[in-house]
Structures are given as structure tokens and as C-alpha cells.
Amino acid sequence: MPAHFMRxxxxxxxxxxxxxxxxxxxxxxxxxxxxxxxxxxxxxxxxELVAMLKTQHGMGNGHANALVAHTLAEDGGR
Known part of the structure; x- marks a missing residue:
């Protein structure tokens, strides 16, 4: 879609x-x-949360870090 049509x-x-x-x-x-x-x-x-996602669930560092950062930010930065 051309840029001028994007919402x-x-x-x-x-x-x-x-x-x-x-x-x-x-x-x-x-x-x-x-x-x-x-x-x-x-x-x-x-x-520690990043390490848990990596070791227990095989998640890559970037994905684990993004998920933890977003979750903690949603929860007020616990």
C-alpha cells in the first residue's frame, strides 16, 4: 500500500x-x-528472568530480554 494511503x-x-x-x-x-x-x-x-526464559524455554537473548522488559514495564517496573 502506498505510504499516502496508510492510516x-x-x-x-x-x-x-x-x-x-x-x-x-x-x-x-x-x-x-x-x-x-x-x-x-x-x-x-x-x-534472572531473561536467564530463566533462555535456559528453561530455549529462548534467544534478544527475545527473552524484550519480553521481560515489556512485561516489567507494564507492571510498573517491578
């Missing part, structure tokens, strides 16, 4: 959420399930 809702997603489609496709679970896993492991620290 505001068609803007590219930026930040950690930009990884979400790839995370869902690569690891076969919806983001809501991944966020629930992160929240269940609280009050672990950011890097």
Missing part, C-alpha cells in the same frame, strides 16, 4: 513489542502465556 493504526510497532510476532512464531506460544511465565517467576530480577 495511523498501520504504523510500525517499535520497542520490545516489535519482537512479539517473531516470539509467537518461533516458540509457539502467545505473548500472554510468556508474560504469565515471567510474572510467575517474580520477584526475580530482570536478568
Amino acid at each position: 495511523m493504526s498501520d504504523k510500525t510497532i517499535k520497542g520490545p513489542a516489535s519482537y512479539f510476532p517473531s516470539i509467537e512464531k518461533t516458540y509457539g506460544r502467545p505473548i500472554s502465556e510468556w508474560k504469565a511465565l515471567v510474572r510467575a517467576a517474580l520477584p526475580a530480577r530482570h536478568m
Whole structure:
């Protein structure tokens, strides 16, 4: 679609959420399930949560970091 026909809702997603489609496709679970896993492991620290996703679920560092960062930001930066 030509740029002049694009609506505001068609803007590219930026930040950690930009990884979400790839995370869902690569690891076969919806983001809501991944966020629930992160929240269940609280009050672990950011890097502990990243390590958990990597070691227990085989997630890559970038995906794990994006998911943890977005989840913690949603929860007020716990």
C-alpha cells in the first residue's frame, strides 16, 4: 500500500513489542502465556528472568530480554 494511503493504526510497532510476532512464531506460544511465565517467576530480577526464559524455554537473548522488559514495564517496573 502506498505510504499516502496508510492510516495511523498501520504504523510500525517499535520497542520490545516489535519482537512479539517473531516470539509467537518461533516458540509457539502467545505473548500472554510468556508474560504469565515471567510474572510467575517474580520477584526475580530482570536478568534472572531473561536467564530463566533462555535456559528453561530455549529462548534467544534478544527475545527473552524484550519480553521481560515489556512485561516489567507494564507492571510498573517491578
